Amino acid sequence: MRTERKPHLIKKPADAKRQSVDESLGPGLKDEATEVEHLLVEPKSERVSVDRVFCFGKENIEKHLKMEDFSCAFDYGWKIGSGGLDSIHGQGGDDLKLEVLDGLLDEVDEVDDIQAAHDLSSACEDFLLDIEFPEKFSELDCGPHVGSNLRNSSSESHSPGGSSNSVGGMSESSIVTVQESNSKNGVLGKMVNCDIHHTIRSECGCQAPVMETIRPSKEHAQDFVESDDEKPLVSFIVSNKKVKSSIKVTKGGTLLRQKRLRKPTKRYIEEFSRNSTTSGKNKCLKVRSQEEFSQVPSESQSRRGRPKKIMPKMEFESDCELSASESEDECKRTKRFKTACDRRKHQRMWTLAEVIKLVDGIAQYGVGRWTDIKKLLFASSAYRTPVDLRDKWRNLLRSSSAHKHNRKEGETNVKHCVRPLPKTVVCRIRELATIHPYPKARSPNLSSINSDPSSKQLTTTKAAPINTHGRNLRGKKCN
DNA sequence: GTTAGGG
DNA sequence: CCCTAAC
Incomplete structure (x- = not known):
């Protein structure tokens, strides 16, 4: 049992529950401060509201409720049963708790508002809380069904290892049990809490493989194992809650019994994802x-x-x-x-120098050896890929052909040339085109030679391989 | 990985 | 400039 563990923080060793709780709080706050912080918002609100419902009226209890934001169920159980609430305050470790948990009060206010909106002051708050989830996850739950399950689980929670309980339902049942025990007798609740404690532990171990089937919960399962040994109750519950939330999202009807689980707040989700990113655990x-x-x-x-x-x-x-x-x-x-x-991240305009460089490269290496040209002549400009060179050459051929065409027809369409190239460059391009006809492309030279425009395509495609230089890339590669 | 061709 | 097929 967990109660045997170093009770340094406990002033009343007789209280087994508080021992475990305190023990768990210590490391939990350090290691998973943020996680606990957010995860505990829900339980706290529940506890507080329950407190109101049952009108315990103990000031220290209320105070304690505000301060202690860990496992709702267990905390509550021993609080009521043993009446050792006062001992919590003033303990050395509480300062840390207060620091960490203080920030929770703000978020708790949110939840309190929600509760007020739902008029949770009645004794049926449990049910209202339960209904809250069916509303949000209508496909998962149906109100009455949930309620019945809730009661069943709570009553069955005395027998640990109830295989009928799903993973997600465990914590739920524990919470409910505590609340019921509060209303009936604290001692029983205490015992129940003990049992729950065991139940959760044992069941979590068993259920871990099942959880692995659910995608996001894989990490959680690992957390389970870790926390089972190292981190006591709080972290354990925390991880359990994590699993539940993920299960709720991914899986549907099979895990209807997760009633007490509140939908994680936006802030929680964000924080959680952030933490996961830094810690290397992709939980979200x-x-x-x-x-x-x-x-x-x-x-x-x-x-x-x-x-x-x-x-x-x-x-x-x-x-x-x-x-x-x-x-x-x-x-x-x-x-x-x-x-x-x-798409089209940066359209780098081709400068004249680049064009000349390209032409030189083609004259030197021939058409088709774009990678060579790129490596040797455009090594400095990383943004020019071999494909870019080829495309540019293609465009140059087109434009030069247009030039020629225009000239032939009387320079009527000169304005179509957006960026007219210098005549010298155009001439070079044309020469190169004659020497190194672009494969399958309509060589301006050939097109000019061939007077019949309709037969240009055929002529060029056939002419390219015939070219004495063998400038067709494919043929070149074969050499 | 590179190139041709089309969008 | 980008994408895809072909090599």
Whole structure:
């Protein structure tokens, strides 16, 4: 049992529950301060509201409730049962707790507001809380069914290892049990809590493989194992909650018994994803989208890394499916942003010097050896890929042919040439085109030779291989 | 990996 | 400038 563990923080060693709780609080706050912080928002609110419902009226209890934001169930159980609440305050470790948990009060206010809106002051708050989830996850739960399950689980929770309980339902049952025990007798609740404690532990160990079938929970399962040994109750519950939340999202009807689980707040999700990113645990789906986002700016330097292929759209979208609607929007936004930026990132105009360089390169190496030309003549300009050189050459041929054509026809269409090249360059291009006809492209030279415009295509395609220089790339490569 | 061809 | 097929 966990109670045997170093009770340095406990002033009343007789209280087994508090021992475990305190013990768990110590490391938990240090290691998973943020996680605990957010995860505990829910239990706290529940506890507080329960406190109101049952009108315990103990000031110290209320105070304690505000301060102690760990495992709702256990905390409550021993509090009521042993009445050792006062001992918590003033303990050395409480300062740390207060620091960490203090920030929770703000968020708790949120939850309190929600409760007020739902008019939870009645004794049926449990049910209202339960109904809250069916509303949000209508496909998962149906109100009455949940309620019945809740009661069953709570009553069954005395027998640990109840295989009927799903993983997600464990904590739920524990919570409910505590609340019921509060209303009936604290001692029983205490015992129940003990049992729950064991139950959760044992069941979590057993259920870990099952959870692995669910995608995001794989990490959680690991957390389970870790926390089972190292971190006591709080962290354990925390991880358990994590699993539950993920299960709730991914799996549906099979895990209906997760009633007490509140939908994680937006802030929690964000924080969680952030933590996951830093800690290397991809517990949240959003992490991916964030990573994608961060990739965008880094691509601006080199064209070489054309990210379009790197970004498979289908994969992107499928990831979005599993996350919430908000993240879905984000995904869409990101995708739009990326596609808009990726396509035609920078249209670098070809300078005259570059054109001349290209022409020289072609004259030197021939048409088709674009990589060679790029390496030798455009090594400095990383943004010019061999494909770019080829495209440019293609365009040059076209324009030069147009030039020729225009001249032939009386220079009527000169204005169509957006960036007219110097005559010398055009002449060179034409010469090169004659010597190195672009494969399958309509060589201006040939086209001029061939008076019949309709037969240009055929003539060129046939003429290219015939060319004595063998400038056709394919033929060249074969050499 | 490179190139041709089309968009 | 980008994409894809072909090599």
